Amino acid sequence: xxxxxxxxxxxxxxxxxxxxxxxxxxxxxxxxxxxxxxxxxxxxxxxxxxxxxxxxxxxxxxxxxxxxxxxxxxxxxxxxxxxxxxxxxxxxxxxxxxxxxxxxxxxxxxxxxxxxxxxxxxxxxxxxxxxxxxxxxxxxxxxxxxxxxxxxxxxxxxxxxxxxxxxxxxxxxxxxxxxxxxxxxxxxxxxxxxxxxxxxxxxxxxxxxxxxxxxxxxxxxxxxxxxxxxxxxxxxxxxxxxxxxxxxxxxxxxxxxxxxxxxxx
Ligand code: SAH
Numbered sequence: 092x093x094x095x096x097x098x099x100x101x102x103x104x105x106x107x108x109x110x111x112x113x114x115x116x117x118x119x120x121x122x123x124x125x126x127x128x129x130x131x132x133x134x135x136x137x138x139x140x141x142x143x144x145x146x147x148x149x150x151x152x153x154x155x156x157x158x159x160x161x162x163x164x165x166x167x168x169x170x171x172x173x174x175x176x177x178x179x180x181x182x183x184x185x186x187x188x189x190x191x192x193x194x195x196x197x198x199x200x201x202x203x204x205x206x207x208x209x210x211x212x213x214x215x216x217x218x219x220x221x222x223x224x225x226x227x228x229x230x231x232x233x234x235x236x237x238x239x240x241x242x243x244x245x246x247x248x249x250x251x252x253x254x255x256x257x258x259x260x261x262x263x264x265x266x267x268x269x270x271x272x273x274x275x276x277x278x279x280x281x282x283x284x285x286x287x288x289x290x291x292x293x294x295x296x297x298x299x300x301x302x303x304x305x306x307x308x309x310x311x312x313x314x315x316x317x318x319x320x321x322x323x324x325x326x327x328x329x330x331x332x333x334x335x336x337x338x339x340x341x342x343x344x345x346x347x348x349x350x351x352x353x354x355x356x
Contacts, residue, residue: 144176147188151204155190161208169238170208177259178231197249199345201229202291206342208235213312213326213339214287216240223283223304225275225347226291230256233268236289242267244282246275248348274349278304285309292347293322297334305329318346 139145152171161167176187179201183193192200202210210232216222220240227233227247233256237243245268247253253272260268271279275290276298283304290301290313297311305311309329316322324342327334346352 142174144174144188148175151188151190155203155205156208159205161205161212163208163212165239166208166211166235169235170204173231173234173238174263175204175231177262178229178234178256195229195252196255197251199228199249199252201231202344207232209340210289210291210312210324211235211239213324214289214310216287220286221282223278223285223288223301224291225278225289225298225301227253227256227270228291230260230270232289232291233270234260234263234265237265237268240267240287242269244269244271244279244285246271246273246279248272248274276300276347276350280304287311289313290347291344293318293342293344294347294351296351297327298347298351302327302329302334307332314342314344 148171152167156167156170176184178195179187179193180195186193188204190203190205192203192206195201214222214236216236216239218239218241222236222240222243224233224236224243224245227245229252230245233243233245237260245256247256247270250272253270257270260270269282278288278298278300280300284306285304286306286309288301288305288309288311290298290311293314293316295316295318297313297315301311307329311327311329313325313327314322315325321341321343324339326337326339328337329335
């Protein structure tokens with residue numbers, strides 16, 4: 092139960108005089124303000140006007156996100172402050188704010204900004220949410236999620252990519268991200284249940300362990316379908332233990348490797 096509700100219950104059930112109880116309620120109510128302010132400042136660090144990437148980043152926000160229908164202001168604020176150029180290889184930095192995927196080594200790609208924003212929006216994150224991401228890749232999507240939610244656990248099958256992502260995320264001082272190297276098919280039982288799960292590689296079905304680790308009311312977003320062609324971006328919401336599936340758009344992702352490639356038993 093939140094603090095204000097406790098206070099109201101105590102006030103209602105006690106016999107302290109009305110003025111005092113009102114004062115107490117006001118004090119407790121304002122105790123909620125500092126954490127909210129801290130969250131707002133965390134979402135919107137002051138832009139450095141000398142940053143050469145500031146203009147291309149702002150252009151990306153207006154041209155590729157806002158104009159294409161991304162409405163969530165928290166996501167736009169977070170992406171307007173996150174240096175995407177640090178997540179791409181040095182020789183591709185000039186293209187960091189183009190709306191297209193870029194190679195990040197080992198045959199993998201960093202998702203295009205619009206798709207990152209869209210998937211983040213579909214997860215409907217609250218600042219208190221616990222998120223699981225499968226496919227850390229460059230770590231850019233991980234960073235966006237970490238600024239929107241309370242914590243992110245991200246699993247990557249390729250050690251080289253996970254290690255590189257860790258360096259960038261440490262450099263940016265993220266404290267609410269935990270990276271793991273392994274097959275994301277199995278999720279991470281001990282860290283669950285999760286409020287939201289994002290799979291950033293394509294698979295023909297929802298990995299069963301991930302579905303189990305999603306809490307009731309939780310959302311799972313992933314590209315579903317044939318791994319050699321384009322896939323459908325879906326959102327599955329756990330309602331009464333059942334999956335409520337929304338088919339959202341056509342997307343093109345690299346395949347999810349490992350256990351999901353073997354037939355389900
Ligand atoms: N969100 C990343 C997308 C990377 S592409 C970004 O924007 O940078 C998908 C990633 O999923 C790749 O890095 C790939 O290596 C990883 N991947 C593929 N199969 C996986 C599996 N079974 N478990 C965890 N990661 C996997």
